[in-house]
Amino acid sequence: MQNNDFRRAAIENNPAWIQLLGLCPLLAVSNSVVNATGLALASAFVVIGSNTSISLLRRIIPDAARLPCFVLIIATFTTLTVMALEAYAFDLYSRIALFVQIIVTNCMILGRAEVFASRQTVGRALADALGTAAGFALALLTLGAVREVLGQGTLMADMDVLFGPAAASLEITLFAPPLALALLPPGAFIIAGLMFALVQSRISKGVPEQASTHRGDTAQPEIHPRTQTQDKNP
Amino acid sequence: MPNGLSSFLALLVIGGLCGLALTQTHRLTEKPIEENRIRQAQALLSELLERPAPTDLIWASGVSGGCGDWHFVRGGINGYAGPISYLALLKQDTLRLRITHHQETPGIADFLNHAQDPYLPDLDDTPTADWARLDNISGATITHQALRRMAGQAQGLVNQHRQRNSCEATSAE
Numbered sequence: 001m002q003n004n005d006f007r008r009a010a011i012e013n014n015p016a017w018i019q020l021l022g023l024c025p026l027l028a029v030s031n032s033v034v035n036a037t038g039l040a041l042a043s044a045f046v047v048i049g050s051n052t053s054i055s056l057l058r059r060i061i062p063d064a065a066r067l068p069c070f071v072l073i074i075a076t077f078t079t080l081t082v083m084a085l086e087a088y089a090f091d092l093y094s095r096i097a098l099f100v101q102i103i104v105t106n107c108m109i110l111g112r113a114e115v116f117a118s119r120q121t122v123g124r125a126l127a128d129a130l131g132t133a134a135g136f137a138l139a140l141l142t143l144g145a146v147r148e149v150l151g152q153g154t155l156m157a158d159m160d161v162l163f164g165p166a167a168a169s170l171e172i173t174l175f176a177p178p179l180a181l182a183l184l185p186p187g188a189f190i191i192a193g194l195m196f197a198l199v200q201s202r203i204s205k206g207v208p209e210q211a212s213t214h215r216g217d218t219a220q221p222e223i224h225p226r227t228q229t230q231d232k233n234p
Numbered sequence: 235m236p237n238g239l240s241s242f243l244a245l246l247v248i249g250g251l252c253g254l255a256l257t258q259t260h261r262l263t264e265k266p267i268e269e270n271r272i273r274q275a276q277a278l279l280s281e282l283l284e285r286p287a288p289t290d291l292i293w294a295s296g297v298s299g300g301c302g303d304w305h306f307v308r309g310g311i312n313g314y315a316g317p318i319s320y321l322a323l324l325k326q327d328t329l330r331l332r333i334t335h336h337q338e339t340p341g342i343a344d345f346l347n348h349a350q351d352p353y354l355p356d357l358d359d360t361p362t363a364d365w366a367r368l369d370n371i372s373g374a375t376i377t378h379q380a381l382r383r384m385a386g387q388a389q390g391l392v393n394q395h396r397q398r399n400s401c402e403a404t405s406a407e
Binding site for chain 2: 028080087088
């Protein structure tokens with residue numbers, strides 16, 4: 001069951017490609033692989049920490065005040081991430097600080113807390129968080145790699161900022177940058193749009209029309225969880 | 235137990251746990267964060283001064299440099315999305331300005347990041363009077379207005395500092 005939770009969160013309900021959540025940091029920070037990796041790790045820490053904590057505390061979180069409680073827990077993990085980055089990865093912090101701080105408002109994380117973690121066991125909440133983190137990282141890294149290659153003509157440049165001096169040798173120089181626009185905000189929108197279209201076309205080709213309709217029905221509890229009872233943990 | 239009281243107690247427990255995690259992490263990271271900030275500030279001071287900056291600078295009301303012919307100024311002005319902190323070097327009547335912290339819109343106010351954009355380094359050694367006319371037409375944004383106000387504030391702080399320390403009288407002697 002936990003494998004299913006992981007696969008569903010990472011692929012079938014990929015937060016960026018399928019649900020279009022967390023697009024602000026996704027578009028802003030994905031101008032290079034190192035920035036994308038930094039944000040992916042930060043988001044992973046927050047979603048895993050908050051999902052697990054919310055699942056652990058689900059029996060004492062009052063229903064009427066659940067959203068403030070979720071935001072408090074998510075904000076705590078975001079602040080812990082900010083402090084750790086500023087202390088131990090200062091160069092990376094200087095580049096992506098603003099977007100790490102706004103992880104607290106990321107709908108993807110609040111959504112998983114509300115829909116899943118607050119009503120499932122710790123094991124399932126953890127599997128869901130790992131899947132969500134992996135799915136978001138996949139989207140971030142793919143977009144980051146494409147934009148870096150097109151905009152800078154390199155791949156994995158400046159990895160030493162994140163992983164120390166030894167990682168500087170990971171940089172691959174491919175060619176002269178063919179499309180500087182890829183590094184700019186309009187380039188991010190265009191490339192992300194093309195990637196979303198590609199993913200959607202793959203899905204619609206792979207799933208027959210009837211199954212597609214059925215998939216839409218099953219997605220409903222993900223969006224309106226409080227109106228559903230079937231996945232509420234007793 | 236009444237519903238309201240149990241909710242309150244639950245919030246208290248969750249808030250307490252979050253507070254505990256934050257204070258313990260702060261205790262662990264406080265020293266490296268402080269060291270990183272000092273290292274960054276020292277590098278910035280040296281970049282502005284074009285030689286290693288003294289490590290024993292004494293700051294008074296945001297100004298450092300005694301009665302010499304240069305002064306470092308640190309301050310803050312409100313921009314479009316919150317306070318913008320800056321560090322400036324006033325050398326006689328010219329100004330070099332660097333932004334140390336801001337929350338302006340990424341992509342639009344990237345020119346504030348001197349490491350990524352040469353906008354501010356290109357203005358180095360511009361007379362302070364000329365900063366008041368900076369990008370009056372092409373860059374009439376709140377962020378540009380904040381830059382102009384920073385130049386005025388830095389000059390004002392240095393003037394106050396020199397008056398307070400009777401620098402003009404000292405130099406006349």
